[in-house]
Amino acid sequence: MNPILRMDGVSVTYRGSARPRQAVTDANLTLEAGATLGLAGESGCGKTSLALAVLRLLPRSAEVDGTILLDGRDIERLTWGGLRAVRWASASVVFQGAMHALNPVRTIADQIAEPIRLHSSERLSAAVLRARVVELLEQVEIPGRRRDAYPHELSGGQRQRVMIAMALACEPRLIIADEPTTALDVVVQAQVLSLLRQLVAERGIALLMISHDLSVLAASCRRLAVMYRGRLVEEGPARRLASSPEHEHTRALATAFPTIGDTGSRYPGAGEPAGETGSARRALLSAEGVSVVFEDRYRNRVPAVRGVDLEVTGDEILALVGQSGSGKTTLARTLLGLRRPDAGVVYYDGRPLPTSGRRLRDFRGNVQLVLQDPTGALNPRHTVYEAVAEGLRVHGGAADEATRVREALEAAELRPAEEFTGRFPHELSGGQRQRVVIAGALVLRPRVLVADEPVASLDATVRGEILALLLRLRRERGVSSLVITHDLGLAWNIADRVAVMRAGGIVESGPVERVLLEPEHEYTTELLAAVPSFERSVS
């Protein structure tokens, strides 16, 4: 059988900046018709460059060497018109951010119809087009009557389905999916993945899927390829890569994603609070019957958090897990005093949260926030030093400011601190930025850190380092953490206790081992079942 895609010695080099940067070096790949291949690697390893080179979708500054044969045709030799015909008709792309890849001012039916209209030789009547669009929408399990919806009226998972419907529109022989589920939470991710897997199998479409998450790839691809610094370091059947990875980077990627229930995935020290245990420990930060209600555009009252009781005791890591939209971030903001609860009380150290003035500021020094996106959480105009010192200055300044900033940076494992103080956030890597955010919180010597998805935007290996840092802060400095996440694996990695949140209420909470291994509530079971597992999906 003729391979649908064949890459021989493909290299991608970006020119334009001061010195050329080679994103992909000498990659060889073959994809048979109907086969599925997962391309794994960390951000910046060149996996997207390699995949987009297939359709020559790279920016002008990129130079592609080697040969790429798509369905037997050399895409370098294709004319502009020939390339247009190939794009979408023989290979299509499911882009990463469904939020941004869809045009916000056109209905989804229009957008799905667009490639069909562009690629058909005769003019199609409106009725034919509409029937085709409805058929495509139903294939991706969106009711046909929603065809006139605009992207913002759909949920993230539905938008991703629309992207898949678009990719299927011209019945291509190859679909390239670039991180198709990264922005989705576990339950929706599982649905989208199974849909993609099923469609590809039914139609004999070849799938090239890109992800940083090996377990996601293993759930939908038969073969896996691992990229590291622009090179393909390992390729083989998913089963073999899972059982006996040869390259150390494959191993690093595989271990970075935890298997719930595997004690090896528990970080050393997790679940073993230092100091006194049990009832002797007091609640540091707690919520009693807290409710928060939002008012939407039409002045309808939408409850986001309903009567939640939660407590973070000293010297523990509590994970608050739930799907997106479950109200966990709103609850966190309320605990931080950034939002006032509409009912109920938040207590810190036994006293209700002050609402204003000096005492609120003092409270803020004790309970600090770490945000999901470290790039956005740092003012691009401030140096690392200024970002870390900001908290001190807000709290009236400290005579030994420089010393405390250095201490905080070193506590966040940015060593030597002097090397970082003068740098701007855009000069740092994602992991380093998150450390700066953590240092900015630590400089006030807080007792509780509230971390909202602290590793969701970080690479697999960096993820592990940041989690280990949180754990070490608890062990060495007794800093408690409330970690908000959609990732049950993260809870398994480091948390002592876990609370599961759904639709604004907490459905189950308790020690990690109990909740994750013997869940009592059916929702917890459902969440656990949706977590893609590297080992489970290949065996």
Place this chain on the structure above:
Amino acid sequence: MSAPPNATGVTGRRLAALTEGWRVYRADRGGAFGLAVLLVVVALALLAPVLTRSGELDVTRVQGAPLQPPSATNWLGTDESGRSVLLLTWWGARMSLLVGLSAAVLSMVIGTVVGLLAAHFGGWVATLLLRVTDFFLVLPALVLAIALSTVLSRGVFTIVLAIGVTSWPQTARLVRAQTLTVETRPYIERARALGGGHRHLLGKHVLPAVLPLVFATTTLTVASAIIAESTLSFLGLGDPSMISWGSMLKSAMDTGAVTAGAWWYLLPPGLGIAIVVLSFTLCGRALETVLNPKLRGTRR
């Protein structure tokens, strides 16, 4: 290294930041050029009474023939009453710069404060401020300026006030929009969680992010203020004894200099406006690189 960890106290830190800012500014060639031109123009304008004799501007005491092309005696020719155009342009720069700058600064300050407060506080503060902004936005600015300068006493200050008070709504709208965008950034939430109050948020995070935009609009406001000043002085609402570039252009139109082909009468004030406006734009862009570190690597 821009923030020296060893600098002690607030003043030391600010001084260091200023020095660093100046270093970055100088590295931008366009900005350095614009600043140099502006400094020269301002210096010449300030030194006009020292370097020239104002008596030669008196219509009753001129010796030259009207509307003469450039010659050895009058390098830039003469106007309709025989005065040297070079001298007129020189002195006109004083008035134009003074009115243009002060009106632009006034409008910038009002616009920025209104925009920031409306966006930051929201609620009834925003409603009130935005309605006032709308009021000024829908009124024809020139008519309002004319009305203001008729009511108030004549003079430079009145013109500045009239132009400043009528040209701020655009700035306010822009600043408000930009502030709303900036305030959704996670670092604002981080600053709030650190315990920062309104002053800290606005002063440390929002204002620096909004300033480049403010500078950009202000450079344009300077230009339109210079034009507005000329319109007002043409209508007899300014100080008739003062010469400005705008009033030169107007009198060139009125006295038929344009139809007579007296290009030397039109070009100097026109070029003056163009050069000053261009310099302001260059300075604005250079300031932007100082305030936004991301732009640095690419421009050098």
